[in-house]
Amino acid sequence: MKAEKIVEKIYKKYQSPMQINRPEKLAISEAGEQCRRRLWLRFRWVIDIWEMVDGRMGRLFARGWKEEKWLSQDLTDIGFVVEQINPITKQPYFVSALEGHLKGVLDGIIKDKKKTYIVEFKTHNDKSFAKLEKEGLEKSKPEHYAQCLLYAYLFSQQYYKVKKTLYVAVNKNNDELYCEWVDNNEKKAEQILSKLEYVKDTTLLPPNFYSQNSYNCKYCEYYEFCWSDKRIMISKNCRACALSAPCHHGQWYCCYKEKIVSPAYKICKDFDPILKEQKEEKNDK
Numbered sequence: 001m002k003a004e005k006i007v008e009k010i011y012k013k014y015q016s017p018m019q020i021n022r023p024e025k026l027a028i029s030e031a032g033e034q035c036r037r038r039l040w041l042r043f044r045w046v047i048d049i050w051e052m053v054d055g056r057m058g059r060l061f062a063r064g065w066k067e068e069k070w071l072s073q074d075l076t077d078i079g080f081v082v083e084q085i086n087p088i089t090k091q092p093y094f095v096s097a098l099e100g101h102l103k104g105v106l107d108g109i110i111k112d113k114k115k116t117y118i119v120e121f122k123t124h125n126d127k128s129f130a131k132l133e134k135e136g137l138e139k140s141k142p143e144h145y146a147q148c149l150l151y152a153y154l155f156s157q158q159y160y161k162v163k164k165t166l167y168v169a170v171n172k173n174n175d176e177l178y179c180e181w182v183d184n185n186e187k188k189a190e191q192i193l194s195k196l197e198y199v200k201d202t203t204l205l206p207p208n209f210y211s212q213n214s215y216n217c218k219y220c221e222y223y224e225f226c227w228s229d230k231r232i233m234i235s236k237n238c239r240a241c242a243l244s245a246p247c248h249h250g251q252w253y254c255c256y257k258e259k260i261v262s263p264a265y266k267i268c269k270d271f272d273p274i275l276k277e278q279k280e281e282k283n284d285k
């Protein structure tokens, strides 16, 4: 086999699952995202970005998952009791909210004497790690901070009260480690939840949050949608239909046919794209 073919085949292995797994829920790992438009476009499956996730990115995600196991073992080796699997359900601990439309799977919990904490593992590149060390989690990585707050808030409601969160970061370039105890903050967690509730319920495309030249937009999968005149392929599925709405148990309801349409992959002949008018607004920019 040719060398370049080997790389291609490995990439392909990571690529295929990413293409078929569209995110069913708003993810707690994305709760800190400031741009409501980005969250809304993902939640409503308006544009099929998943075909754009390449194998290299898929492999990068897989590296993060592997690192979690390693860091968990490190904590165990120094005396913490780490639980990545809920002993009752035999599944990872997960939390949900917003009628099942918001979901997050915890990296784990740790027990130290009689206290329980959430644990969150993250990998960083050199630049991001240096910023984390210099500024701390809340300032340098607000999206990770938001995730920690929400996990602690929802876990305390749905399982039992946790004291705080241990955030553990590793620098992928040199394996340097960073740890920080993150205090619970119910008020901030509720503010994040309100933002996500708005994203869930609105049928209007939220405005751009960042400017075109911002770092956030530059690396956003919707850059072309927001900032270029290139024709964008609008997805056709019930979630991207103006006649649907998120309902209980994380399901979707067709207000026209008066029935549940989850998982909402297939459309009918009455499909009414939710983005059609807003698309015209975009073109006016």
Ligand code: SF4
Pocket (backbone or CB within 6 Å): 035, 037, 038, 207, 208, 209, 210, 216, 217, 218, 220, 221, 222, 223, 224, 226
């Ligand atoms: S390109 Fe920028 S404004 Fe548009 S969705 Fe992404 S982050 Fe938001």
Ligand code: SF4
Pocket (backbone or CB within 6 Å): 237, 238, 239, 241, 242, 243, 244, 253, 254, 255, 256, 257, 261, 266, 267, 268, 269, 270, 271, 272
């Ligand atoms: S009208 Fe058709 S495409 Fe739209 S939500 Fe109902 S079943 Fe789906």
